[in-house]
Amino acid sequence: MDQSIEKKLSILADSAKYDVSCASSGSNRGNAKKGIGTAVGCGICHSFTEDGRCISLLKVLMTNHCIYDCAYCINRRSNDRPRAAFTPIELANLTIGFYRRNYIEGLFLSSGVLKNPDFTMERMVSVAKILRLQERFNGYIHLKAIPGASNELIHEAGLYADRLSVNIEIPTNPELKRLAPEKNHADIYKPMGLIHKGILESKEERKRYRKAPAFAPAGQSTQLIVGATPESDQQILTLATNLYSEQRLKRVYYSGYLPVNEYDQRLPAIKTPPLVRENRLYQSDWLMRFYQFKANEIVSNAHPFLDLDVDPKLAYALRNFHLYPVNVNTADYEMILRVPGIGVQSAQRIIQARKFQRLTSMHLKKIGVVMKRAQYFITNNELPAAIHDIAPERLKQQLLSAEVQKRNPVFDGQLKLFDFTVPNKLVQANRERFISH
Amino acid sequence: MILLYDSSFEGFLSVVFECYAHKLEPADVCTEESFQISAFSEKQFVPTQSSQAERVWKGWQKKLSSKLKQLPYQAFLSGERGIEFKLLQFARLSFTSPEPVDTNFGDPVILEIRKAARRVTQEAMRMIQFVRFQETKDGVFFSGVSPRYDVLSMTLYHFKNRFADQRWLVYDMKRDYGFYYDLSKIEEVTLNEKTFNVRDGRLSPDILNEGEVSYESLWNQYYKNITIKERLNLKCHKNHMPKRYWIYLTEKRNIPRSI
Ligand code: SF4
Numbered sequence: 001m002d003q004s005i006e007k008k009l010s011i012l013a014d015s016a017k018y019d020v021s022c023a024s025s026g027s028n029r030g031n032a033k034k035g036i037g038t039a040v041g042c043g044i045c046h047s048f049t050e051d052g053r054c055i056s057l058l059k060v061l062m063t064n065h066c067i068y069d070c071a072y073c074i075n076r077r078s079n080d081r082p083r084a085a086f087t088p089i090e091l092a093n094l095t096i097g098f099y100r101r102n103y104i105e106g107l108f109l110s111s112g113v114l115k116n117p118d119f120t121m122e123r124m125v126s127v128a129k130i131l132r133l134q135e136r137f138n139g140y141i142h143l144k145a146i147p148g149a150s151n152e153l154i155h156e157a158g159l160y161a162d163r164l165s166v167n168i169e170i171p172t173n174p175e176l177k178r179l180a181p182e183k184n185h186a187d188i189y190k191p192m193g194l195i196h197k198g199i200l201e202s203k204e205e206r207k208r209y210r211k212a213p214a215f216a217p218a219g220q221s222t223q224l225i226v227g228a229t230p231e232s233d234q235q236i237l238t239l240a241t242n243l244y245s246e247q248r249l250k251r252v253y254y255s256g257y258l259p260v261n262e263y264d265q266r267l268p269a270i271k272t273p274p275l276v277r278e279n280r281l282y283q284s285d286w287l288m289r290f291y292q293f294k295a296n297e298i299v300s301n302a303h304p305f306l307d308l309d310v311d312p313k314l315a316y317a318l319r320n321f322h323l324y325p326v327n328v329n330t331a332d333y334e335m336i337l338r339v340p341g342i343g344v345q346s347a348q349r350i351i352q353a354r355k356f357q358r359l360t361s362m363h364l365k366k367i368g369v370v371m372k373r374a375q376y377f378i379t380n381n382e383l384p385a386a387i388h389d390i391a392p393e394r395l396k397q398q399l400l401s402a403e404v405q406k407r408n409p410v411f412d413g414q415l416k417l418f419d420f421t422v423p424n425k426l427v428q429a430n431r432e433r434f435i436s437h
Numbered sequence: 438m439i440l441l442y443d444s445s446f447e448g449f450l451s452v453v454f455e456c457y458a459h460k461l462e463p464a465d466v467c468t469e470e471s472f473q474i475s476a477f478s479e480k481q482f483v484p485t486q487s488s489q490a491e492r493v494w495k496g497w498q499k500k501l502s503s504k505l506k507q508l509p510y511q512a513f514l515s516g517e518r519g520i521e522f523k524l525l526q527f528a529r530l531s532f533t534s535p536e537p538v539d540t541n542f543g544d545p546v547i548l549e550i551r552k553a554a555r556r557v558t559q560e561a562m563r564m565i566q567f568v569r570f571q572e573t574k575d576g577v578f579f580s581g582v583s584p585r586y587d588v589l590s591m592t593l594y595h596f597k598n599r600f601a602d603q604r605w606l607v608y609d610m611k612r613d614y615g616f617y618y619d620l621s622k623i624e625e626v627t628l629n630e631k632t633f634n635v636r637d638g639r640l641s642p643d644i645l646n647e648g649e650v651s652y653e654s655l656w657n658q659y660y661k662n663i664t665i666k667e668r669l670n671l672k673c674h675k676n677h678m679p680k681r682y683w684i685y686l687t688e689k690r691n692i693p694r695s696i
Binding site for chain 2: 006013038049100136258275357363
């Protein structure tokens with residue numbers, strides 16, 4: 001039974017789409033010896049789906065056949081769906097063809113488990129091998145590590161891939177076992193630990209010999225499904241923090257549970273994915289990675305779930321009213337970052353601009369501070385003192401009604417994208433063109 | 438007095454030189470074409486002088502922070518009304534201060550210049566994102582686009598590195614010039630005969646590689662299948678990928694190729 005490539009692609013892309021991560025960031029791979037491709041540090045989105053997500057990589061499954069039966073997965077063996085499998089060559093050709101047309105940054109390959117973990121992993125690794133060795137492809141490759149695959153295969157995968165990931169999916173072990181009896185956390189942490197070790201070792205080695213092989217230079221990531229099981233945001237964010245600090249993960253992705261197998265009684269009966277909650281988790285994650293927040297400042301035993309009405313930074317400010325107002329002309333960068341309405345870029349601009357003059361509200365507005373929000377949390381000896389005399393609960397209501405809360409989904413890489421600066425060498429090329437002849 | 442120049446960046450730098458050399462205080466600086474005859478203003482044309490332009494550029498570079506060496510050029514490319522005068526003011530600020538002033542976001546002129554530069558680099562970034570190549574019968578990868586600003590030159594370093602082993606041609610259809618990479622060097626070219634649709638950049642069928650249509654339809658197929666219908670968010674979609682780029686995007690064009 002030979003399916004056309006087009007048919008396979010539609011089945012295997014359709015099955016892969018639920019994996020939300022698509023980032024191609026974190027790797028700077030130069031084009032070696034005039035092969036094809038480069039990986040750019042900030043990641044590039046080449047298109048956007050109609051659901052607003054970045055398309056950076058060709059994200060497909062090697063196969064959607066699977067011997068397992070995870071309740072939350074559309075590809076579980078008990079589902080009656082069209083199944084397909086790519087051969088390694090087919091997939092390598094497709095990747096190169098798309099890449100040459102500037103459709104993609106590279107390949108993100110995941111897979112259902114065909115026969116057994118080793119058999120599956122080996123096929124995935126061979127795609128990466130063909131791309132790197134035969135096609136001399138230097139673009140981005142993200143491979144899923146299949147729990148249960150041999151140490152050797154995981155290691156080999158790390159030699160060809162920019163990023164490896166193992167999905168945890170369900171945040172706690174008992175819940176995972178309830179929904180996926182054939183899986184457990186220990187089996188997932190094993191490859192994760194192996195990859196972590198591989199990355200550390202190769203970094204060490206590369207300090208000594210510059211030519212030593214790189215191992216997953218863009219690090220590893222994972223994904224958590226939110227809302228399929230009853231875990232609190234506190235449990236989820238604590239897990240994420242640990243993954244960032246202990247396993248040194250580059251990214252944790254949160255995927256609002258999409259009801260794909262409604263017939264399964266073990267799953268909650270919801271119609272739409274919990275998108276607001278997912279977004280609040282991303283915002284919290286963002287606060288932890290770029291705003292120097294700790295998980296226990298965002299959620300705690302007293303507040304185990306995130307406030308869905310307001311973003312976690314505003315929620316923090318309202319809970320810690322005594323820390324405000326912040327004086328923008330004298331406060332530390334860390335504290336300025338904690339002002340609702342001031343983002344990383346505005347905070348940096350404030351620090352730079354206040355060296356030249358005292359900043360007034362006019363300056364702040366032009367710099368990009370959202371004054372409607374920030375005014376309650378800052379002082380610059382100019383705002384009326386009365387503005388600070390309002391109780392947190394009333395302020396929350398006021399802010400909620402004043403600004404129709406614009407949701408600002410934080411997806412990977414996109415915020416960075418707009419900070420794009422032209423690489424220095426390119427600058428050189430320009431100068432030559434205009435100045436030297 | 439109003440100073441006029443030939444619309445090139447070198448020309449503008451020559452204006453800056455003139456202002457310094459002859460202590461001129463122009464009321465405005467604009468290109469010859471955009472100058473509107475006004476009975477009250479005196480005008481003077483400043484010829485472009487490469488060596489003087491280079492001197493200004495070198496001196497200016499020393500006065501810019503290391504990450505912003507290209508700032509004046511980028512802001513200049515915006516071609517916005519009045520940008521030259523702001524750049525002249527910026528040059529003055531730069532040359533009189535011992536420290537770089539380009540991070541002073543409190544200064545309205547500098548803020549405007551940074552914003553203009555940002556619009557330009559963002560357009561360049563969008564080209565890097567949204568350019569789509571089509572392969573011709575003789576194996577050249579072609580892309581025709583009409584960027585809002587004259588930014589193709591800013592994308593060359595990226596494309597040359599990335600597509601080092603394929604011949605390619607990126608063409609600015611609005612300004613009627615482009616860059617061709619022949620596996621060793623990049624050349625600026627102007628195509629006399631347009632074998633592509635000058636609106637959407639599609640190559641005409643008779644020079645299109647046979648494999649091309651199938652890659653396009655595979656890509657469109659992929660694009661369709663990767664969308665999660667339960668999560669549709671067209672507003673976000675359009676924010677990230679504004680409509681004016683759709684015309685070049687294989688996956689966003691509804692009209693099938695005519696063959
Ligand atoms: S192992 Fe993966 S592909 Fe297979 S059912 Fe579980 S989640 Fe789905």
